[in-house]
Structures are given as structure tokens and as C-alpha cells.
Amino acid sequence: MKRRILKACVLSALLIPMGCKKDYLNRDPYGILNQSEFFKTDGAGMKLLTSCYQPMMDGWGFTVNKVAIGDEVVDNAGAGGSDPGDRPQTTEVGRGRPLASNALLFETWANRFKGIGNCNIALEGFVKEGANLIQDGKPVSAETVKRYIAEVKFLRAWYYFDLLVVFKEVPLVIQVEDPSTRKAKASLAELRAQVYKDLDEAIAESNLPRSSALTSAETGRVTKDAALALKARAALFLGGLMEQGVLTGDAKAEYTLAKDAAGDVVKNGGLNLLPDFQDLFRGDYQVGPFSKECILGVMRKFDPAYGLGGDAFAIMNVGRNNVGGWGGNTPTRDLAASFDPADPRKMFTIISHNDIFKTSTGGQEVHNYRGYFNDFDLQHSRKAFVPQQYRQNNDLQRSNWQPYWIRYAEVLLVYAEAIVRSGGSASEALPYVNEVRKRAYVTTSIVDGPAIYRAFGEGLKAVSESEFNTTYAIKASDNVLEAIKAERRHELALEGFRLYDLVRWGTYATTMKAFFQKYGFADKGRDASDKSWPFPIPQIEIDRSNGVLVQNDNY
Numbered sequence: 001m002k003r004r005i006l007k008a009c010v011l012s013a014l015l016i017p018m019g020c021k022k023d024y025l026n027r028d029p030y031g032i033l034n035q036s037e038f039f040k041t042d043g044a045g046m047k048l049l050t051s052c053y054q055p056m057m058d059g060w061g062f063t064v065n066k067v068a069i070g071d072e073v074v075d076n077a078g079a080g081g082s083d084p085g086d087r088p089q090t091t092e093v094g095r096g097r098p099l100a101s102n103a104l105l106f107e108t109w110a111n112r113f114k115g116i117g118n119c120n121i122a123l124e125g126f127v128k129e130g131a132n133l134i135q136d137g138k139p140v141s142a143e144t145v146k147r148y149i150a151e152v153k154f155l156r157a158w159y160y161f162d163l164l165v166v167f168k169e170v171p172l173v174i175q176v177e178d179p180s181t182r183k184a185k186a187s188l189a190e191l192r193a194q195v196y197k198d199l200d201e202a203i204a205e206s207n208l209p210r211s212s213a214l215t216s217a218e219t220g221r222v223t224k225d226a227a228l229a230l231k232a233r234a235a236l237f238l239g240g241l242m243e244q245g246v247l248t249g250d251a252k253a254e255y256t257l258a259k260d261a262a263g264d265v266v267k268n269g270g271l272n273l274l275p276d277f278q279d280l281f282r283g284d285y286q287v288g289p290f291s292k293e294c295i296l297g298v299m300r301k302f303d304p305a306y307g308l309g310g311d312a313f314a315i316m317n318v319g320r321n322n323v324g325g326w327g328g329n330t331p332t333r334d335l336a337a338s339f340d341p342a343d344p345r346k347m348f349t350i351i352s353h354n355d356i357f358k359t360s361t362g363g364q365e366v367h368n369y370r371g372y373f374n375d376f377d378l379q380h381s382r383k384a385f386v387p388q389q390y391r392q393n394n395d396l397q398r399s400n401w402q403p404y405w406i407r408y409a410e411v412l413l414v415y416a417e418a419i420v421r422s423g424g425s426a427s428e429a430l431p432y433v434n435e436v437r438k439r440a441y442v443t444t445s446i447v448d449g450p451a452i453y454r455a456f457g458e459g460l461k462a463v464s465e466s467e468f469n470t471t472y473a474i475k476a477s478d479n480v481l482e483a484i485k486a487e488r489r490h491e492l493a494l495e496g497f498r499l500y501d502l503v504r505w506g507t508y509a510t511t512m513k514a515f516f517q518k519y520g521f522a523d524k525g526r527d528a529s530d531k532s533w534p535f536p537i538p539q540i541e542i543d544r545s546n547g548v549l550v551q552n553d554n555y
Helices: 002-020 044-057 059-072 088-095 103-132 142-167 188-204 224-243 251-268 333-338 408-421 426-443 465-472 480-492 498-505 508-518 539-544
Strands: 077-080 294-297 328-331 350-352 356-358 364-366 379-381 404-407 451-453
Touching: 044 059, 044 103, 044 142, 059 077, 059 088, 059 103, 059 328, 059 498, 077 088, 088 103, 103 142, 103 539, 142 188, 142 224, 142 498, 188 224, 224 251, 224 294, 224 404, 224 408, 224 498, 251 408, 294 408, 328 379, 333 480, 404 408, 408 426, 408 480, 426 465, 426 480, 480 498, 498 508
Parallel strands: none
Antiparallel strands: 077 328, 294 404, 350 379, 356 364, 356 451
8 A cells, every 4th residue: 555655656757847847738740840840940921921822823724714604605705515414514604603512612612712821821921920031141131031921912812813714702701710700792892892902001111022023933913904904904993883883982093993904004003915925825834934924924934953833824725636635615716706817816715626736746737626525616725725836745745834814905895995984085095095006907927937838827818017007007087985995805814804894794694695596505694694794602601601601692
């Protein structure tokens, strides 16, 4: 009995000092950094910043998705694929009455909210721990931290605006929330205010550079011009909703916001158009992404030694059969017919069945678009296609293909439209829309360099500046707004803008119903109506919220 008591006393004596330490039961697990320690590790700030860009770099969740929701569900392109059952989620939205279980809509919701969540984590971290950041062994300056914060605020506004264009109203989450938190939809006015707040704070940050000040190593990062361009894009959209009575406000004042933001880029950004439209989409991606036309893009470089792969877009949206792609994103006959035959952008936007490209060995690659869900249109996107000479081992996934998310050409067109819609004269707007149009007709090549034969290249001829001014330039006597609308479709086709335009112009339903009546293929536009947009909130998100999040009234 004495031995047992002695052992108990010794054990108690050993436990007493451990039990008295306040942190004994609150120790971090071995091998796991707490937040404070993470921010003291080298490169932590840049890693956190990169996490905010990451959802935009997701080939499926963002790049393929953005063009699907922007072009393939409307009159610019079809879903494509091996057969009608290959991409039903895109085809269903294209009919005009998607189910709340639609996978394309859920993918959009999940990707953008992932980006928003990453941005909220980063903003909280930079505010609390910014003074502890180290990069390459040296303290990160307060000015650099402020730049990080401005970039993150832009990205949060970017993801929210994407959601707004598709769903109209979504939950507003601007801080790190407990995972169990459930939030109702914010009003469109509240979302508008937050998007502008984030963008205005980014624009006002003196440490956020203009695009012209970026070094080559920084290409792809957010700039003041990107924030101004996104503000102009958002204001043009919101102004359209005000005109339709969807959002309360002064549409002319909203268009003035768009004009002022776009005008700042045009007048102060030091940007310009590439002389040859072909250089944007030739396939090498060595000129366009590094030019003064590219305001924001996702830099891609195929380099397996560094674990860098190509974008899924470059194989998903290319012709099947001998071409080797998966057959998505099939430009419509309607899009092709809308181009002036003398406009070379038609050739650099759409590839036709039986077009011929050079192979890497000097042979011929005849594009065969028959035998899959493309038999009606028989076309594919030239903007998605990388010819063999610009790939490794002829593999479509081994290329430097990359998207442009903001181009200077778009800013010029936004500026021209905003001038007119805010009450300015047509003559004031014409120089900017004609700058884009002149590039297409006068200085763009009429030969597709990597090709042997292009159907849409037949009959193209060089156009002099005087001939352009006489025959092709938009005049003050023209319907300038309609001309700008057409110019947007031709300049930005298959880059994810068409749904945005149709919704803000209030022409989605009429355009899609007319499309169905004329073509009928895949029942696109069959169920389109004024009740089609905004699209339904994913049902799985409503279920997760336990009823806090409610479905859009039109569904």
C-alpha cells in the first residue's frame, strides 16, 4: 500500500507543473505554422497575393467557364463537344430556362466565391501582419503591402462583378467568416456600392502602378488601368440596368462614371492597340500578352520542368478528329454572318471546316469538323487555336495559349459608348470606335500566317486609309450606338462579353428568341424570355444555407 501511495505522489508531482502552464493544452500541432508565424516566413505575402489570382488561373473553373457563360449560352457560339450529351449544362443555359441544379452555374458560383474568400483572407492578413512580411530575406516595405492590398481589392471586385452579371444578387461577404455562417442575398445596390468601393480604393492607391510602369517580370499583375477599366465596364452594365428599371439610379450619371474611368485610361494610361489584330491570336503568344494593348491577362508558359502546364481552354475549344481537340466552343453561323466580308477579324476569329494549317513538319492539317456536335455550324474559334508550330510535340495542351481579360480595344469601345450614353455627341465618340475599326481594316494582315488556306480569307484585300475613311469608317450620320454594338461583337467575339452586352442592352430575350426562330439548332433560345435572367442560384447553395439564401424571384 505504501508503494502505491508513493507512486501516486510522484506522478502527481510530475503532473502539477505541467498542469499549471496556461498554454499546455493550447499548443499548435507540430509541423503546422500558426498565422503569425506564417507571415514571418520568406515570401508569405506574395504567396497570399497569388492565392487571390489563382481562381482566375483555373482553366476549367474560370477560363473555359467564362467563355461558356459569356458566349456559348447566347448567339455567338454553341457548346460543342463530342455529342449533345457532352456539355448539357451549357446547352441548357443556352435554351434560356436552366434548372437550379445546372452545373455551369454552380461552377461559376463556386469559383468566384473561392476567389472572394481568398481575397478576404489576404486582406485580413495584410492588415494584421503586413509589417512582418519578408521577401528574399528582406522586410517588405509598407508601400509594397499597400500595393498588395490594392490588387486584392481589385480582384474581389472582379469576382463579385462576374457573379452580378450572371445572378444579379448574391451574398456580400467582405471579411473572413466562420464556415457555419449563412448569409442572405445582398441587394444589387449594396453590391454596386461594394464593387465601386473596392475599385475606387485600388485606383486611389498611389503604390498601384499604371500598366506602362510594369516591368516584364510583373506582366499579368493588376494595375491602376485595370481597375479603371473594370470600373468603366461595371458602370456601363449598371447604367444599362438603371435604364431598364432593374436598378434604381440615374443612368446618365452611371454612364458618366464609365466615361470618366475609361477616359482616364485612354488619356493617361500610355496604352495603344497592336497594329495587327493577328498578333493577339496568332498562337505564339509572344507579342500580344506583353503589348500595351493587354491590360490584364493570365500569363501562361508551358514548362514541365517548373510544373507549368498549358490551359485546358486550348484543347477543350479546338476541333476534334485529326486536329486533336475536344470540340467545344463552336462559333455560330449568326456570328459569322454578322461580319463585313472585308473585315479580316472574321478570319482571325473563326476557323471553317476544311481550312488548312501548316504542320510542324511542313505538311498540311485539314480541319475536319464533321461527326460531332458541330455538324450544324462547322466552325471553331481561331482565338482558341494554337497551330502546330507553336506547340511542343504537337500537343494542344503544351502551348503558351493565354486569355486576355481586359484589352485596350475594349476600353476604347466602352469610352465611345459611354460618351454617347452620357449625353455626349456622336462626333466626340467616333475617333475611339474608329480607332478600333481602322486597326481591323487598314493595318491588320489579310493572311493568316500559320495557315495554307482560310475560307474567310478569300477575297480579302488591302484597304488604304483613304478608302477606310470613305467606305468603312463609322460616320456621325450613322446610328452610332448600333455601330458600336456591332463593333463590340466583332472585336470581342468569343472572349466572354456577349451575355454581358445583351443583358445590359435589354436585348437578351429578343435576340435569343429570334435566334431560335432562325436556326433552331440545339433549341438554343427556345425558352428565352424576360424571366430568363438573372439565372437561378445553385440549389445546393440554397440547401446549405438552411433557407437563409432564397432563389431568384424569376425561378
